[in-house]
Amino acid sequence: MKLLLEILLSIILHPIAMILMWINLLARGDLTTFQKIVWFVVSIIWGLGPILYILVAEGSLW
Numbered sequence: 001m002k003l004l005l006e007i008l009l010s011i012i013l014h015p016i017a018m019i020l021m022w023i024n025l026l027a028r029g030d031l032t033t034f035q036k037i038v039w040f041v042v043s044i045i046w047g048l049g050p051i052l053y054i055l056v057a058e059g060s061l062w
Contacts, residue, residue, distance in 0.1 A: 006054050014047045 021043050025036055 003054065010054060018043050018047045 022040065025031070025039055025043075028036070031039070
């Protein structure tokens with residue numbers, strides 16, 4: 001049950017965080033287009049991290 005809750009939290013909260021990051025990224029004027037693209041790609045990879053940590057590395061959030 002705990003693992004299911006951790007997976008649901010990761011699936012729900014990380015996409016919200018990524019969308020908020022993308023909105024902030026679009027509004028920033030101090031970054032070049034290339035830097036924004038790099039951050040966009042990093043956010044997608046970074047967003048998968050907690051889910052992979054729980055599933056593959058037998059990690060736990062608490």
